[in-house]
Amino acid sequence: MTESKLLSSCQTAMDLARKHGADQVEVFGQNARSITSNAEKNDLQISKSQQETRLGIRALIGTQVGFASTNDLSKLEDAAADAVTLAKASPGDPNNILPEPVEAEPVKGLYDPAAASFGTEDAVKQTIRMLELAESIDKRINVGEAEFSAEILDRVLINSAGAERTEQSSLFTYTILTTAVDGEKVSNMDYKFGASRSVSGIDVDSITRRSCANAVGSLGAEAGESFKGQVVLDPYAVLSLLYLLPFQLNARNVLRGMSRWKDALGEAVASSSFSLVDDGRIPGDVGTSSFDREGVPHQRLPLIENGVLRSFMHNTYTAHAFGTANTGHAAGAAGSLPAIGPTNLAVVPGTVGKDDLIAEVDHGLLVSRFSGNANPVSGDFSGVAKAAYLIRNGKIDRPVSGTLVAGNVFDALKSLSGISKETEKVLVYSYPYLRFEDVSVTAG
Amino acid sequence: MQKLLEQIVAGASGWIELRYQARSTKRITMRNGQLEESSSALLAGLGVRALVDGVFGFASTTDVSNKGILAAIEAAQAAARTSAASKKERVAGLAKANMATGTFKVNTDDPLDAHTLEEKLALVVKLDERIRSASNQIVSSTASYGEIQDEKIIVTTDGASAHVFDSKPDLRVMAVANKNGDQTLGMETSGVTGGWADLLGIVDPEVLADKAVQLAIDQLSADHPTGGNSVVILDPGLVGILCHEAIGHTVEADIVLGGAITADKIGKVVGSELVTLCDSGATEHGPFAVGTLPVDDEGVLTKRSVLIENGVLRSFLHNRETAAHYGVEPAGNARAYVYSDDPIIRMRNTYIEPGETPLEEMIGDIKDGYYLSDLGLSGQADSNAEFMFGVKEAHRIVDGKIGELVRGATISGNAFEVLQSIDAVGNDFRWEHGAGVCGKGQAAKVDAGGPHLRCTLTIGGRQE
Numbered sequence: 044m045t046e047s048k049l050l051s052s053c054q055t056a057m058d059l060a061r062k063h064g065a066d067q068v069e070v071f072g073q074n075a076r077s078i079t080s081n082a083e084k085n086d087l088q089i090s091k092s093q094q095e096t097r098l099g100i101r102a103l104i105g106t107q108v109g110f111a112s113t114n115d116l117s118k119l120e121d122a123a124a125d126a127v128t129l130a131k132a133s134p135g136d137p138n139n140i141l142p143e144p145v146e147a148e149p150v151k152g153l154y155d156p157a158a159a160s161f162g163t164e165d166a167v168k169q170t171i172r173m174l175e176l177a178e179s180i181d182k183r184i185n186v187g188e189a190e191f192s193a194e195i196l197d198r199v200l201i202n203s204a205g206a207e208r209t210e211q212s213s214l215f216t217y218t219i220l221t222t223a224v225d226g227e228k229v230s231n232m233d234y235k236f237g238a239s240r241s242v243s244g245i246d247v248d249s250i251t252r253r254s255c256a257n258a259v260g261s262l263g264a265e266a267g268e269s270f271k272g273q274v275v276l277d278p279y280a281v282l283s284l285l286y287l288l289p290f291q292l293n294a295r296n297v298l299r300g301m302s303r304w305k306d307a308l309g310e311a312v313a314s315s316s317f318s319l320v321d322d323g324r325i326p327g328d329v330g331t332s333s334f335d336r337e338g339v340p341h342q343r344l345p346l347i348e349n350g351v352l353r354s355f356m357h358n359t360y361t362a363h364a365f366g367t368a369n370t371g372h373a374a375g376a377a378g379s380l381p382a383i384g385p386t387n388l389a390v391v392p393g394t395v396g397k398d399d400l401i402a403e404v405d406h407g408l409l410v411s412r413f414s415g416n417a418n419p420v421s422g423d424f425s426g427v428a429k430a431a432y433l434i435r436n437g438k439i440d441r442p443v444s445g446t447l448v449a450g451n452v453f454d455a456l457k458s459l460s461g462i463s464k465e466t467e468k469v470l471v472y473s474y475p476y477l478r479f480e481d482v483s484v485t486a487g
Numbered sequence: 488m489q490k491l492l493e494q495i496v497a498g499a500s501g502w503i504e505l506r507y508q509a510r511s512t513k514r515i516t517m518r519n520g521q522l523e524e525s526s527s528a529l530l531a532g533l534g535v536r537a538l539v540d541g542v543f544g545f546a547s548t549t550d551v552s553n554k555g556i557l558a559a560i561e562a563a564q565a566a567a568r569t570s571a572a573s574k575k576e577r578v579a580g581l582a583k584a585n586m587a588t589g590t591f592k593v594n595t596d597d598p599l600d601a602h603t604l605e606e607k608l609a610l611v612v613k614l615d616e617r618i619r620s621a622s623n624q625i626v627s628s629t630a631s632y633g634e635i636q637d638e639k640i641i642v643t644t645d646g647a648s649a650h651v652f653d654s655k656p657d658l659r660v661m662a663v664a665n666k667n668g669d670q671t672l673g674m675e676t677s678g679v680t681g682g683w684a685d686l687l688g689i690v691d692p693e694v695l696a697d698k699a700v701q702l703a704i705d706q707l708s709a710d711h712p713t714g715g716n717s718v719v720i721l722d723p724g725l726v727g728i729l730c731h732e733a734i735g736h737t738v739e740a741d742i743v744l745g746g747a748i749t750a751d752k753i754g755k756v757v758g759s760e761l762v763t764l765c766d767s768g769a770t771e772h773g774p775f776a777v778g779t780l781p782v783d784d785e786g787v788l789t790k791r792s793v794l795i796e797n798g799v800l801r802s803f804l805h806n807r808e809t810a811a812h813y814g815v816e817p818a819g820n821a822r823a824y825v826y827s828d829d830p831i832i833r834m835r836n837t838y839i840e841p842g843e844t845p846l847e848e849m850i851g852d853i854k855d856g857y858y859l860s861d862l863g864l865s866g867q868a869d870s871n872a873e874f875m876f877g878v879k880e881a882h883r884i885v886d887g888k889i890g891e892l893v894r895g896a897t898i899s900g901n902a903f904e905v906l907q908s909i910d911a912v913g914n915d916f917r918w919e920h921g922a923g924v925c926g927k928g929q930a931a932k933v934d935a936g937g938p939h940l941r942c943t944l945t946i947g948g949r950q951e
Binding site: 084093097108118121132133 | 509515520521522524525526527528529530531532542543544545546547548549550559562563565566567569570573574575576604605608612745827829
């Protein structure tokens with residue numbers, strides 16, 4: 044389906060919802076074509092291709108709202124009628140409003156025309172490349188899982204307030220999970236992620252090499268040591284701990300009283316060296332698009348500046364409820380009502396190299412992956428440091444296994460003592476190495 | 488649509504499986520008197536699986552015109568072909584199976600579409616209000632209704648041509664109680680394969696709401712249990728969780744082939760001789776079980792599989808590929824959640840057969856133990872059958888009588904050791920009738936259940 048046909052289907056759906064009695068209507072349409080090639084245990088698994096067109100209709104009658112979605116264009120009238128019926132039956136809420144149209148420049152670098160001719164065979168080749176490269180690097184490597192996906196996505200947003208936005212994007216993502224096995228010795232599992240908007244930017248070699256190096260490097264790990272002290276987290280371990288930040292910064296969770304930071308705007312919530320920014324307009328980045336799920340342009344939004352909480356992420360509903368500006372963080376796809384979520388979320392990098400962060404540690408732990416839980420409300424975390432290394436006198440001493448780490452994310456953010464200049468992009472998150480103080484480390 | 492699919496399959500080269508699915512879903516959720524969600528979805532599409540040179544390829548599309556279907560078949564075959572040169576493990580063949588033909592309807596006198604959205608919303612509003620007004624200790628209420636209705640047409644080049652209908656509604660209620668900053672949660676769900684009256688008939692929704700309120704409030708004054716090994720009675724809900732999560736997944740043939748504890752245990756004693764454990768597409772011992780399924784997504788007529796018979800492991804759960812590998816007949820365990828999912832090995836209704844001991848007799852013999860009901864919020868189990876489950880409601884048993892409620896209980900152990908420790912199997916039976924889904928890369932609506940059981944396992948005292 045072409046972008047113009049998707050747009051006209053959205054317009055038809057809007058007209059139908061009005062015909063059935065909606066005062067205001069928003070229609071979000073998407074057309075996705077994707078190819079996935081997957082491998083498990085060093086062997087190719089089933090390859091898949093998918094094509095789906097889906098429309099989501101939000102109908103308002105006064106302050107009552109109803110939502111219906113369909114991927115069956117012959118059922119647009121049924122879906123429109125469902126949305127209106129649900130609105131009529133539902134209690135009103137004054138925050139149910141549509142955003143006023145705002146003009147914004149399109150973002151560059153989202154679509155590569157070469158993606159149109161990228162086929163299943165090309166995707167399978169990339170997966171085979173990961174398997175073969177891993178095998179050639181070291182015979183001891185096991186590829187537990189490798190996956191390559193290619194997607195072309197058309198998005199259309201229209202509403203009865205006059206908004207009309209369309210955008211086409213291409214995205215290639217690839218992941219690898221490896222372990223190394225040497226006789227009786229089994230390394231920890233290592234996970235790496237990579238992404239590109241363009242065919243020429245695809246680079247599965249880099250993640251494969253780094254994953255293999257980490258897996259082999261953690262071979263021969265033995266029991267660690269118990270202490271309370273400094274822990275350096277690599278960007279993947281940072282991702283596991285800081286995944287609870289978007290929850291705290293989601294204005295809907297603030298509204299529900301569930302965010303730890305609900306009363307902390309303008310207050311220090313982290314070390315003064317810590318800044319967190321969300322920017323949905325970085326050209327060609329994984330989380331980039333010109334407009335959010337409600338058609339509102341994304342922006343660069345400082346959330347935490349020098350440790351001080353500056354803003355929450357809002358969509359139209361929460362912005363109205365708080366009487367504040369909409370930050371363009373309506374998230375989600377055509378299958379559900381607009382939610383709230385980050386675009387490209389980044390911890391602002393520091394000025395020191397990661398090796399310098401480690402060099403300043405007398406006795407500590409470097410953690411490459413964290414497997415455990417962090418409670419989004421209390422911030423308490425506990426789990427196993429996977430692929431961890433003991434640091435002695437400023438140097439990596441030896442790999443350790445089964446080491447438990449525990450602490451509190453909110454306390455750790457305040458006791459943060461170092462941020463590296465190197466960062467890594469994992470999914471939509473860009474994180475540096477972080478060094479925390481006073482973390483409980485227990486030998487397993 | 489069925490005619491079109493049959494014509495296309497008749498003209499296809501090689502093995503092809505076409506699965507058209509039209510799904511209608513609704514979800515209405517009220518939280519603290521405010522509407523959280525009112526949504527509906529109408530989804531239709533086609534999934535194609537092709538087998539070329541011993542390699543599967545899969546494609547899906549929402550374009551179900553003749554042209555769109557042919558393009559999807561070509562994409563699935565291309566996906567298989569491009570992998571064929573490099574694939575190491577190949578499909579040796581597909582097991583002969585009882586392929587389904589004809590139409591399969593849902594067993595109900597009261598279809599969901601005979602009831603308006605307003606009626607469904609009114610029920611949710613009423614339950615939310617009932618929870619909030621039940622006590623001034625209740626600080627948060629949630630009530631939610633959801634339904635999934637499916638129409639599937641499955642046509643294969645080796646004999647299936649089935650038109651299958653399904654209908655699975657559910658209710659969820661939640662109450663949060665608070666006393667001096669101490670918050671406790673009461674949650675209840677119900678679900679069926681069936682219609683509106685069947686859902687409301689399984690448990691009266693008001694009783695469901697009242698149970699959630701009572702559980703939240705009672706926990707405010709409950710103590711934590713004493714940790715350690717204990718004789719316990721598991722209620723049918725928890726028996727079902729043990730059957731599904733801790734045992735069932737370890738006998739899924741794809742998991743077995745990936746390395747599970749059961750791999751070399753066929754024909755061996757894995758539990759007490761009182762235990763016979765089954766998985767079935769039908770709804771034995773009680774109607775409307777959630778996982779009821781007449782035909783699976785490979786077009787195979789479902790049968791009951793006896794996995795453990797009088798304590799001896801008899802069978803794994805199979806799709807046509809693994810059934811051929813093991814040389815057995817498939818029982819219809821290949822399932823796909825939506826049209827864009829490929830069929831994988833799943834459970835349906837998993838249960839332990841009732842025995843002969845009345846519940847009172849089982850409890851009467853216990854001097855010091857626990858009566859444990861249903862799964863709490865947390866739970867996990869591994870392919871080595873090690874499990875840890877949160878218990879929703881736990882009561883002490885003292886001198887043969889059910890006593891006080893305790894809170895935050897967990898149970899853990901190895902599921903097969905627990906099966907070995909069973910010394911009494913109840914003469915009753917109940918399905919869990921839950922509202923959740925089982926996740927294995929894709930969702931599946933399943934059910935589980937059984938009689939009450941008496942066994943020994945480890946109780947965890949506190950749960951953070």
